[in-house]
Amino acid sequence: MTAFVLVSGPFTGGQVWQEVAGRLRESGAEVHPVTLTGLGDRRHLAGPDTGLETHVDDVVRLIDEVDAAELVIVGHDYGIHPVLGAADRRPERITRIVYLDAGMPQDGDVALQLVPDEEVRALVLSQAGPDGDDWRVAPPAADGWQRWGSTDGLSEEALARLTDLASPQPSATFTQPLRLSGALAAVPTSGIFCTASGMSVAKLEGLMSLGMPQLKALADPRVGFFDLDTGHWPMLSRPDDLADILLRAAAGEGHRLTAPAVDEQPGYLRPFALDVPEQARERVGPVDLYLPAGPAEAGAPRPAVLFVHGGPVPETLRPTPRDWTTYVGYGRYAASQGVIGATLDHRLHSLADYPVAAQDVADAVELLRADPRVDGDRIAVWFFSGGGPLSADWLSAPPSWLRCLAASYPILAPLPGWHAVDSRFRPAEALAGAGRLPVVLTRAGLEVPEIAATVEAFVAAAEARRTDLEVIDVPNGHHGFETLDPTDESRGAIERAFRSVLGHLRP
Template sequence: MTAFVLVAGSYTGGWVWGEVSDRLRESGAEAYPATLTGMGDRRHLAGPGTDLETHVEDLVRLLDDVAEPEVVLVGHCYGIHPVLGAAGRRPERIARVVYLDAGMPQDGVPALQLVPDPVVRDRLSGEDGGESADDWLLPPPAADEWQRWGSTAGLSEADLARLTRLAAPQPRGTLTQPLRLPEAATALPTTGVFCTANGASIAAAEAMVGFGDPRLKALVDPRVTFFELDTGHWPMLSAPDELAEVLLKAAAGEGYRLAATVREQPGHLRPFLMEVPERRRERIGRVDLYLPDGPAEAELPRPAVVFVHGGPVPPGIDPTPRDWPTFVGYGRYVAGLGAIGVTLDHRLHAVTDYPRAAEDLAEAVELVRADPRVDEDRIALWHLSAGGLLLADWLAAPPPWLRCVAASYPMLAPLPSWGLGGSRFRPAEAVRGAGRLPFVLTRVGRERPEVAATVEEFLTAAADCGAAVEVVDIPQGHHGFETRDHTDEARAAVERAARSVLGHLRG
């Protein structure tokens, strides 16, 4: 018989697993919802010395008391930290570790570093000037603050009220003590369960593995499987039946495997959907200029289109985005239409890097506008994927020389798990300041749900404020269609979007 040891995230306890435990037992498995020291109905046992090690020891004792020979350890959010610590001490008892909407903890890194919201992170560490770092108990979120820890999609008002009522203060040491990750824990079979409404997905994981990020090399091990749940960060409350089913399948070794994808050419390195003639390219620092063929001096200066990549893109990968077929293709294509195509490498290496990436983009635009071959008053910005968040500054206060903005399969609001909800990088809000700035939006019909939701949020806001948005639809298109969908439909969309952008530049 398989036994599940279920470990919840911050501020909660074993009570949060009630319905999931019932479903698992009804299916013939055993379930042990863990309530760690200081949490749930054991809150009175906490003291100033309660830390991550305390919670690891709690789980080791629980594992020693479980009679079943096979144990599946499930860690939700913060819970994955003590789970990994305990798994490393009793690896012979563990059949599988399940990461339930959890990050990938690293040795020597405290759980606090994986808290998505930077405001919350500073508050918990005492660096915001509010709570003192000497205060060893961290008060739980208020009812309207849970979304700072993750998407509350799928939770009813009663769920949120219960979550708030039963929440216990979190001992600070559990979040600030670095994890000591034994090698034995990293060698165990694992399953990742993504909650798509919180912004994570199998497709996103595949994309990151395809980038060649060495930190994710372990994800292609054939013993690593994945599932998705279409709900928010607390699936044990919002989707208990679906979660129980996924956990049973995970215990049986089922799930999606990424291993097959690494044997193929990564999607972002496949050929561009059009055969575009080579154009003269000049490289200036992190910026490339694609120039039209031999223009007479009288035809200068030319309008320019700046293409902005998404991410996060791991540092040190080769080739970098401006050498990917999509951006080479776009740069050449625009140059063939008589404008100057511009690509760049900005430093969006993590979701916390948006401010730095915005600075890189602003510097690149100024470099382009200062080039004598460029008409400084006729510039367009064309953003792709998660680079869409970098549109926010330009939409909020468009400069007069910005004649048009465009976006292809963009992210237009931060994903809940990214912790950027209070940041300025929210095009869905910034569009209210765009006035009549033309916006050409290429939308794909087979978009990832978490990204599609941000596009709909943006379009609703744009309609409310009368923004000038033109939508180019690719009903059968995928995210990153330029190297995935070599179809007449996709090529026609690129041609239409480019004609529209250049029309606004020349108009």
Template sequence: MTEFVLVGGWFTGTHVWQATAAELTAAGAGAHPVALTGLDGPRKDGTDLETHVADVLAVLDSIGTDGRDVVLVGHDYGIHPAVAAADRRPGRVARIVHLDAGLPQDGVPALAAVPDQALRAELAGRAADGGVLAPPARDEWRRWGSTDGLSDAALDRLTALAAPQPLGTLLQPLRLTGAAAALPSTAVLCTRNGVGIELVQAQVDFGDPALQALADPRVTFFELPTGHWPMLSCPADLARVLLRAAAGEGHRLTPADTAEPPAHLRPFLLDVPERPRERTGRVDLYPADAGEPRPAVLFVHGGPVPADARPTPRDWPALTGYARYAAGEGVVAAVLDHRLHDVSDYPRAAEDVAAAVDTLRADPRVDADRIALWFFSGGGLLAADWLQAPPPWLRCLAATYPILAPLANWGLPEGRFRPVEAVARAGALPVVLTRVGRESPEIAATVEEFRTAAGRHGADVELIDVPDARHAFETLTRDEASREAVRHAMRSVLARLRH
């Protein structure tokens, strides 16, 4: 028999677990939702993270020790007191389940997991006031995660029963000894909230040391095709996943140091000749073989990419392949290493793109009045600034398997980095959009939203479909359809530059 200790997240009490707990008990397991001080019952002055750790420990200690496994489940904020409690009672916990939750780190407060960046900054400034964070209004829950799958009744109930979050629970640093790190764990990813197993594997492949532990065989993964509150949107499915997690089931990631290179470091799908390149700051320049100034293309990588990932994007085969291809066609190509290491870095990355454009246009070998910008993957959000107010020298904007609206859990500020909105002001700027058929549903939805908005506003968008291709297909496949898609996109961009 497994006993599940269920720790809720922001603003929520034990009520959110009722349906899931009923499913677990019907399956013969035990279910123990934790009443967190201030979120269940009356508010108590001085409530902080340690208060909630004590709440979880009290439930852990109340469960008998007659051989029953205890699985600790933490949902978003709830993973912080859950992991801290497991760290202090490692012998009582068989597994920790991160339910659409991050990886808490010693010394880091739960504030770091607040998705809304502007709100994080505001709360950090209130560290001494001992107050509370008001719960969201009905139409504000999306600031905290995707509400996909929630019925109107469930959203109404979530709003009606929400409680203010004591600020001390967000601002007090987490304290861990490392004992919890040795416990088996499971991540349940709610894909409508923006993260799936494929994305996590890609992050592990980048070589980020902080994520290598995710490839440990004791760590398993599940996906649920729903938003951030699966205990309300699909409680029966969640219960089945929790039972399977308790049994040690689930997907396991592949370690980054395998014999085969990770996907982003495999060869480019086209055989293009080597070209000379010049490195200046964050920009690699591939000059064209021409005496007079030539048009130029700046290739902007996606992300976020871990700060210590090596090699950096401007040395990735796909980007160097595109740049050599363009230079071989008689234009100046440039590849930028911008500083998009976290979703909070989009403003800084946008500055890097603007600076790279200035560098490119100032080069005497470049025709400053004929520039194209080409964005990939998560770099697609950086296209918004250029769509919003296209300068006359920008002759074309290309986007390949882009993200064109912030994903649900990214917490980007309103009004910027939203190409789906910026395209309304793109005017006559040509856009060459390459779409892959095997895209994740969350990213594909942003592309479709962009296309709809572009059509509504009469934007000039050329769509190139690659039905059987995946995200970052240029180093994953070498079939003729994929090769032709790259050639087609390059021809279209160069045609606009030369016009």
């Protein structure tokens, strides 16, 4: 017999699983909907010290009580945190972990990162103290649930029921970090995307095609994925369909992602589209400088271009981005054109790291401007891929010495599920302060749709504000076309973008 342990998201308890549990039991399964401490009919048990560890203990105790040979444990939204914490302590008891419209938290992550609405995150943080009633976060009213996730598919009756069943959530459950030992590595997993939340199997495959190394583990044959066309509360909007998918997940079904060949060279390490000569390179901390051959005209300092890589990039990945052929190629090409090219390794290792990475970029620019070989009044900053959100700081208040901002196949708004990205990093909104700053944008015609949508929204905002925007299209180019598509079209786009940027760096 298969037993299901069902753990729902914030403010809710076991009652929200009523229809799903009934359907699963009809199939012959054993079902255990969980009401965590402080929620539902256990709300009176909560106190200021009720945190994530309390909920992990709740799930562990239940696991220990279940005798079924096969145990499938399901975590919805916040519920994935106590599910993972408990499964990490009892990995030998778990047959499969199911992520139901949930994030993929790692060791040290907090559940607050999953909350999509920034104002809600700030509210939770303001209530995170141990005194008085501040240790509880009030559940949303009927018209406020969409700030916690898509309400698509919920009837008025279901929404009213969700509201009636909700209870305050102890704030420490949102802010206490998840602790994982790595014991879950061998446990099979399934992911269920509620497509109205913004993610789907097809979209995940698109992101995988970019070669993001942090997604490699999802190509494991023990990992399966499903789509469910509804909003964030499928146990209320599509209970029968959800039950059917859970049964299929328990049976090991689901869409498998294709793993790249073991000997396949990552796209970011393939040869650069342009055949550029080697140039002198100096390494100064996290910054590499590519220096033109020969003295500058009349001994004058030269303009500089800083190339900002994308991400997030795992901290342990080697080689680091400044040694990827794309950025080596751009640095060398800049030097061959008579300007100083600079690359850096910034610390965008997770979605929460944009503020840290932004400071790294600012520090690199100051290092450049302080170098006597650099004309500190003629600087361009060029952003790539997931580094695109970092452009917001420079668009919102461009200094006079920033002569141009460039971006190639950038991500220009948080992608679906990127809830942890601070609202400061919204380039389209930052255009309000860009003034006359020239922007050179290179678009890949075969871009991942989710990324392309952020670029189109940025272009529309730039046109509305009459920003000095030049768009260079690579119709047959992919994200990372400089190494993935070494064609005349790609080479022409790189050369044209450089001509534009260098034109803005002239005295």
